[in-house]
Amino acid sequence: MAELIEALAARRAQRAFDPREVPAETQELLWRAVSVAPSHGNVQSVRLLVAQSKAARQAVAGALSEGNRNWAPAAPLLVALASMPGHEHADAYGEERAIWSFHAGIAAGNLMAQATALGLIAHPMAGFDEAAVGGAFGAPDELRILVVFAIGFPGPVESLPEDLQRRERREQRRQPLERLVAIDRWTAANAEAARDASRSRRDGGKLER
Amino acid sequence: MAELIEALAARRAQRAFDPREVPAETQELLWRAVSVAPSHGNVQSVRLLVAQSKAARQAVAGALSEGNRNWAPAAPLLVALASMPGHEHADAYGEERAIWSFHAGIAAGNLMAQATALGLIAHPMAGFDEAAVGGAFGAPDELRILVVFAIGFPGPVESLPEDLQRRERREQRRQPLERLVAIDRWTAANAEAARDASRSRRDGGKLER
Numbered sequence: 460m461a462e463l464i465e466a467l468a469a470r471r472a473q474r475a476f477d478p479r480e481v482p483a484e485t486q487e488l489l490w491r492a493v494s495v496a497p498s499h500g501n502v503q504s505v506r507l508l509v510a511q512s513k514a515a516r517q518a519v520a521g522a523l524s525e526g527n528r529n530w531a532p533a534a535p536l537l538v539a540l541a542s543m544p545g546h547e548h549a550d551a552y553g554e555e556r557a558i559w560s561f562h563a564g565i566a567a568g569n570l571m572a573q574a575t576a577l578g579l580i581a582h583p584m585a586g587f588d589e590a591a592v593g594g595a596f597g598a599p600d601e602l603r604i605l606v607v608f609a610i611g612f613p614g615p616v617e618s619l620p621e622d623l624q625r626r627e628r629r630e631q632r633r634q635p636l637e638r639l640v641a642i643d644r645w646t647a648a649n650a651e652a653a654r655d656a657s658r659s660r661r662d663g664g665k666l667e668r
Numbered sequence: 669m670a671e672l673i674e675a676l677a678a679r680r681a682q683r684a685f686d687p688r689e690v691p692a693e694t695q696e697l698l699w700r701a702v703s704v705a706p707s708h709g710n711v712q713s714v715r716l717l718v719a720q721s722k723a724a725r726q727a728v729a730g731a732l733s734e735g736n737r738n739w740a741p742a743a744p745l746l747v748a749l750a751s752m753p754g755h756e757h758a759d760a761y762g763e764e765r766a767i768w769s770f771h772a773g774i775a776a777g778n779l780m781a782q783a784t785a786l787g788l789i790a791h792p793m794a795g796f797d798e799a800a801v802g803g804a805f806g807a808p809d810e811l812r813i814l815v816v817f818a819i820g821f822p823g824p825v826e827s828l829p830e831d832l833q834r835r836e837r838r839e840q841r842r843q844p845l846e847r848l849v850a851i852d853r854w855t856a857a858n859a860e861a862a863r864d865a866s867r868s869r870r871d872g873g874k875l876e877r
Contacts, residue, residue, distance in 0.1 A: 463672070463675075463701075463781060463782055463785035464697050464700055464701055464704075464782060464785075466672075467701050467704050467705075467778055467782065468700070470704070470706070472706060487845070488673050490845050490848060490849050491673055491677070491845070492672075492673055492676050493848065494842050494843070494845060495676050495677045495679070495842060496777065497681060497792060499794045501841065501862060502861070502863055503842065503843050503847075503848070503862040504861075504862075505848070506848060506849075506858055507848060507850065508850045509849060509850065509852070511851055511852055512852045514852075515852040515853075543859075543861070545861070546861040546862065546863065552795065555798075556769060556794075556812065556814055557766030557768075557769040558769070558794070558814075559766075560765060560766040560767070560770040560773065561769040561772055561773040561814050561815075562773060563770055563773060564770040564773015564774040564775075564776065564777065565773040565774070565776050565777040566777070567770070567773065567774050567777065568705065568773065568774040568776065568777020568778050568781070569676055569777050569781065571706070571774075572672060572777070572778065572781050573673060573676065576672035576673075583706060585708045585761040585765075585767070589764075596850055596852070596853055596854045597853055597854045598854040598858075599854070602854075605765055605767075605770050606770075631704075632710065633703050633704060634712050636696070636700070636703060639699060639702065639703055639712070639714070639715060639716060640699050640716045640718060641716065641717045641718065641805055642718050642720055643718070643719065643721045643723075643724040643805070644724075644805055644806055645717070645805045645808070649715055650752075650808065652711070652713075652752070652754070653710060653712040653713075653755065654711055654755065654757075
């Protein structure tokens with residue numbers, strides 16, 4: 460498992476999908492990866508809304524931002540990852556830290572790592588109408604949807620429009636470890652924002668708007 | 669990498685540490701796993717505060733909740749995982765979804781997966797005084813600390829007090845997939861809280877208060 464870092468680093472938010480379905484047993488490995496994610500007090504507040512039927516897929520696809528509608532509907536699976544804030548412990552840790560969002564993040568990390576390990580794309584999208592995605596499933600208003608994943612096996616980049624082909628080939632930019640990590644003491648480097656450092660270029664963004 | 673689910677499922681929030689140091693190159697693999705975590709607009713708002721010196725470790729240990737102070741100071745590394753909300757895009761996606769907390773969650777998921785893959789414990793703790801942990805590093809007030817990890821190699825369970833030995837041996841409870849996953853349609857099972865289902869037992873909790 461020493462190669463995990465390579466898999467995590469190799470993950471890319473790709474957009475070109477192969478049309479073949481994701482087998483049920485492969486899907487279950489993704490759900491299990493989410494299931495074993497830890498949570499404060501083991502509240503397990505995370506939920507997955509899986510659009511499998513044509514009707515559900517169309518409803519979710521229609522709730523995506525315009526930019527995502529250009530490519531994401533070609534994915535065989537659209538999956539919303541959500542959280543039930545009311546399931547959290549009503550203590551300061553939970554409320555002040557928006558722990559429902561933190562828990563969803565841990566689950567999302569597990570799902571993406573598992574997808575990458577299985578040779579799948581799990582492309583996270585932030586750009587969607589939350590009420591419309593929830594409505595597609597008949598989910599209650601209290602459910603908070605953090606991200607919608609387009610999931611499937613990779614297809615040929617050439618199947619994408621030209622502007623998206625260029626984006627697929629762009630390098631993934633990461634800030635230096637000196638900015639990420641403070642050893643014993645916070646430094647001026649830690650305070651620098653990646654956005655400022657890259658002069659507001661958003662090209663390396665990994666969660667699609 | 670098909671065995672990743674086994675590693676994710678095998679992760680346990682253990683408390684018995686071996687005193688040996690975590691080598692610098694092993695630590696760097698953990699930081700790199702966080703570094704490659706995706707973020708909306710690639711803002712990379714996550715930060716790691718690593719207590720390596722004796723003074724820093726003592727300051728962080730002193731900021732932990734009483735329950736965590738019983739065992740966590742024996743870990744060779746104490747690492748706070750935090751986020752800079754001001755580094756996020758000031759759009760609805762970011763603000764309404766507390767995306768600073770979500771981003772920290774993805775990073776935490778990557779760190780725990782990488783730690784497990786390396787045979788390390790990375791035990792997440794929610795119980796700490798946030799201002800005191802930030803203060804130990806001289807971090808700015810705007811930094812939000814989501815979790816403190818006790819990190820190190822596993823040691824003998826017998827080194828723990830008896831009540832903690834019992835907790836170490838407890839089974840990890842997870843809700844059934846029918847409650848986690850909604851296929852095409854939200855169901856009554858999805859609405860059920862793990863807390864209610866377990867009659868408020870908190871024993872399976874994986875983020876320590």
